[in-house]
Amino acid sequence: MTLEELYRLCEPDVQALIALHSGDDPAQFAMQFHGRKDLPVRAMAEQIGCRRKAAKKLPSLSTYNLLYTPLSLEQASGERAAAFKASMLSGKRLIDLSGGLGIDSIFLSRTFDDVLYCERDPLLSTLMEHNLKQCGIGNVQVQHADSLTLLAGYPDDSFEWIYVDPARREEGQRSVTLESASPDVVLNHDLLLRKAAKVCIKASPALELSTLKAILPALSEIVVVSVDRECKESLLLLDRGARDRPVTIRAVALSTGSDAVVEVCGDPDADRAVASSLKQFLYEPDPAIIKARLSAVLARNCGLEFLNGSVDYLTGEQLIADFPGRLFRVLDAVPWKPKTFRAFLARHHITGASIQRRDFPLSVEKLRTRFGIRESERVFLFFTRNAEREPVVIYALRVFAEAGSAPPAQGRNAAPGC
Incomplete structure (x- = not known):
């Protein structure tokens, strides 16, 4: 966008035309008005595209007739x-x-x-x-x-x-x-x-x-x-x-469309308690908690333990409905053996799964290609290591119905629901 185009975009008639065609495909709009020298057609098409993105990123502000550049x-x-x-x-x-x-x-x-x-x-x-x-x-x-x-x-x-x-x-x-x-x-x-x-x-x-x-x-x-x-x-x-x-460090997990603020604060160097075995539920902390190195604080507050000492997978027997992250019900877990893995998939009728990989030798792409595993939003296969540092595969289902997909609002500087 140039300054000249910006001034033209501010004109009431141009603003009204953009609003009228806000649901159009930007490319189709540009083709429809191609050759109209009285309109900044290219800049208008660009604004239509930007407004679509702004509706998701800036839901309340996008109700005003704001102008954008794509990069900004x-x-x-x-x-x-x-x-x-x-x-x-x-x-x-x-x-x-x-x-x-x-x-x-x-x-x-x-x-x-x-x-x-x-x-x-x-x-x-x-x-x-x-x-x-x-x-x-x-x-x-x-x-x-x-x-x-x-x-x-x-x-x-x-x-x-x-x-x-x-x-x-x-x-x-x-x-x-x-x-x-x-x-x-x-x-x-x-x-x-x-x-x-x-x-x-x-x-x-x-x-x-x-x-x-x-x-x-x-x-x-x-x-x-x-x-x-x-x-x-x-x-x-x-x-x-x-x-x-x-320096104090804290992690904050927010959700679009909610005023809930879930916070975890503590010592990033806190000890990690490792479970002797995999329990009924598997937990993955919110990415902000992992980045802030506060998974051990969250585990302690929630009464959970780490699957092993190097990855941020937690496990426990209890279902924590307001856990800040993702939670899964474990259905099976076996040592990783490539020669018997197809039989494992067949036994559980798994044709598609979301593949999660932490501290594992094979990439997600290689696993999908080698074993023909399609994508799935509910079935999960975790490729990681157990407490003895041995590679394992965990078959689990994402828990939605019991826990909900978003944690409720909680007080600050505490792990919610734990």
Whole structure:
């Protein structure tokens, strides 16, 4: 999208036509209106496609006539994660150094008196001005500028919070480390903490967490966030007074369409109790809990044990209905023997299964190809190792009816239902 196209898209007649064709296929729309010089047809088709994606990612915001660019929509926080961040951060004044589509700024405007949105791309900053008007938001100021240059010009302690989602894609390359993102929060650690006593950094869910205190001395807390069982982000909270304090880590599991916040907090180095044998139920913690290395805390709180010492599969005799993750009823388990595995499949009439693999020599693709196993949403085959580190196969069914697919709302800093 160009700035000229953006201005055209803001025209009431163009907005009305987009709304009228919001259910159309973007390619068919472009073909239908091909040659219409009075309309920004390409940009309109692009908006129709974006609105389809926004309806899923931003369900309440998408009811407004917002405008998007495909890349900014892809990189923006989802609505559930943005709402959670707004529940964590509040105060009088915050600066968002991330800019972009501005979803985080929109939600943070609900918990701060004033929000300063900064974006160096003139297209995105102009788009944000349009979207703020559509949402009726008046306490967000838009600044088209380089974020660090702008921040350096403010007196110290100008803000209570700084929020930054460093760009992890520069010149077409995706990065994970903080040092290779923009702005570089490691290099500018002290600058950030002069301008605000507290900083929230949205980092890649793939970021290695164990060594962050060495490069971010003021790091006080790490919050790993998942939405619908997909790890979305790691939030790094910096506090000016936390240089000599240990880092707290917690995992947060969220669900689309629910206000439930399931949290686990504790020691990532807690001991893992290994079961002497596989029990009636198999449990897989939510990805945020696994990423935060808090599976042992969850196991202890729930009275469960690990299947073995190296993978995050838990087992127990009791059914825990509000377990934060997936739970399965074990039907059979056998040592892994390739020569007899076809007989095992035939004995249980298994033609399709969801294959789960942890600490196992063969890949999922090789297992499917070699034994002709189709996909299934209810039947599961776990290829892993037992307490003696011997390869095993576990045949199990996903539990839905008894436990439900989503945990209920619970208090914070506790493993729910355990």
